[in-house]
Amino acid sequence: MKRILFLITGLITSIFAFSQGNNYAQNYKKFDGLAMTPPxxxxxxxxxxxxxxxxxxxxxxxxxxxxxxxxxxxxxxxxxxxxxxxxxxxxxxxxxxxxxxxxxxxxxxxxxxxxxxxxxxxxxxxxxxxxxxxxxxxxxxxxxxxxxxxxxxxxxxxxxxxxxxxxxxxxxxxxxxxxxxxxxxxxxxxxxxxxxxxxxxxxxxxxxxxxxxxxxxxxxxxxxxxxxxxxxxxxxxxxxxxxxxxxxxxxxxxxxxxxxxxxxxxxxxxxxxxxxxxxxxxxxxxxxxxxxxxxxxxxxxxxxxxxQDKLGIQGFKYAAKDSVETWLKPLENDKWAVVFLNRGKAAKPVEFDWQKTPITDDFAKRELNAAKTTYKLRNVWIKKDAGTTKKAFKATIPKQDVVMLLLSK
Structure with a gap:
């Protein structure tokens, strides 16, 4: 009988505690709605x-x-x-x-x-x-x-x-x-x-x-x-x-x-x-x-x-040749940022034929295909327009420097 009473008492206590909620549980989740773009x-x-x-x-x-x-x-x-x-x-x-x-x-x-x-x-x-x-x-x-x-x-x-x-x-x-x-x-x-x-x-x-x-x-x-x-x-x-x-x-x-x-x-x-x-x-x-x-x-x-693009997609390295790397970042409104990074200690020429270089970003589910869509080019650091993707882009990248382009329709 004592064993039965003990079990019943324990059950009642457990039900009561459960009904009151676990006051000792911690919230391990960060505050939402902050840093929606990189701080x-x-x-x-x-x-x-x-x-x-x-x-x-x-x-x-x-x-x-x-x-x-x-x-x-x-x-x-x-x-x-x-x-x-x-x-x-x-x-x-x-x-x-x-x-x-x-x-x-x-x-x-x-x-x-x-x-x-x-x-x-x-x-x-x-x-x-x-x-x-x-x-x-x-x-x-x-x-x-x-x-x-x-x-x-x-x-x-x-x-x-x-x-x-x-x-x-x-x-x-x-x-x-x-x-x-x-x-x-x-x-x-x-x-x-x-x-x-x-x-x-x-x-x-x-x-x-x-x-x-x-x-x-x-x-x-x-x-x-x-x-x-x-x-x-x-x-x-x-x-x-x-x-x-x-x-x-x-x-x-x-x-x-x-x-x-x-x-x-x-x-x-x-x-x-x-x-x-x-x-x-x-x-x-x-x-x-x-x-x-x-x-x-x-x-x-x-x-x-x-x-600070609201899509929040991290860019990626698409290609590397000698000391020059090509990086891309999908942006909202079907824009793209493209960077040619010269890691070397001497200037390097770069030529990029948009028409012949379709690029698919499987992670972002985005495609950059200049054969289907013509994009306008903007050279971001010198703040000048740079033609369109109808023509191959040619430039000389100074040592340990970049050329950054913004592509938009």
Missing amino acids: MGWNSWNKFACNVDENLIKQVADAIVATGMKDAGYTYINIDDCWHGERDSLGFIHPDPKRFPSGMKALADYIHSKGLKMGVYSDAGSQTCGGRPGSRGYEFQDAQMYAKWGVDYLKYDWCNTEGLKAEGAYKTITAALRKAGRPMVLSICEWGNDKPWIWGPTVGHSWRTTGDIFNCFDCVEDHGSWKSWGVMQILDKQEGLRQYAGPGHWNDPDMLEVGNGMPEHQDRAHFTMWSMIAAPLIAGNDLRKMSKETIGILTNKEVIAVN
Whole structure:
């Protein structure tokens, strides 16, 4: 009889609990409706590393408006590593009082007053890559503070993550952000080690596909236990990933190095290829001290329009001959972007016969067939029309540079 009563009691308790709902279930899905095109903005790390403070961030916010970058679509001002101070007695994080004496809420208010949005950085481990307090064990408290400050974007790194599994760790911070209630873009910075493109689309809005970039066009910097990658090395690592990208979920080949020391032609090629592969366009230079050439690259609205195309289809490499690669990106309204990229150290001629080169993109279910449809050509960087697809396109591509064409009916 006791056994029967125990079973009945257990059944009643289970039914009651079920009827009340599981109050302990977590929501591991990102905020919907954000980053429907690749995020555009600025991040402090590539130029300033740990040397960040509130005056710098305010000046950058001013510069993004004054230089026309805001009008070109740049929205986020993201403070990377080393903004952190200490946790209080309850475990809540606070900014470094010397670097950010006015506090993060006041800084966010300033950025928002410019019509921009603010991002911050944290880490899934016990410490950030710069040795500041990480979020491990404090995810929900940190998310509450970010929401209280008015943060719009979180870059979440992967240093000092001993024993953690990436998918679970990023689901935890996503659940924390959801619980805090303020919609934020989540940038997964796991370096591609655990194939975040597989599990990332429901958890975050972008995911790093590689280790860190540095300001070199075609080289590798070996740090011993890890490497930094040049622009071309990172571009090569995007092979096979385009099917995972789309509105609200993007492959992230790391931030831009435009304006950080490479010559103009390399910067132009770098910016073009990031636009072609639908990458987040997160500038990483000193916006307060830009040359007119750098401003011209970062604010070229025709190139940005290719990146921000609403279809959200990542471009692909169609062909390679010698040092010249041909890339294509399907766009809305049956338009196409076509880029001839010269990776070599000498100028190269290119000839492309549209009439004899029908191209089918099986992934996008799109066809570029100039024998059936005549397209007008627009040379995007020199901002001039370039005939139609009735004639073969001929040009000389300077060393480590690009020619970018927009095809429209």
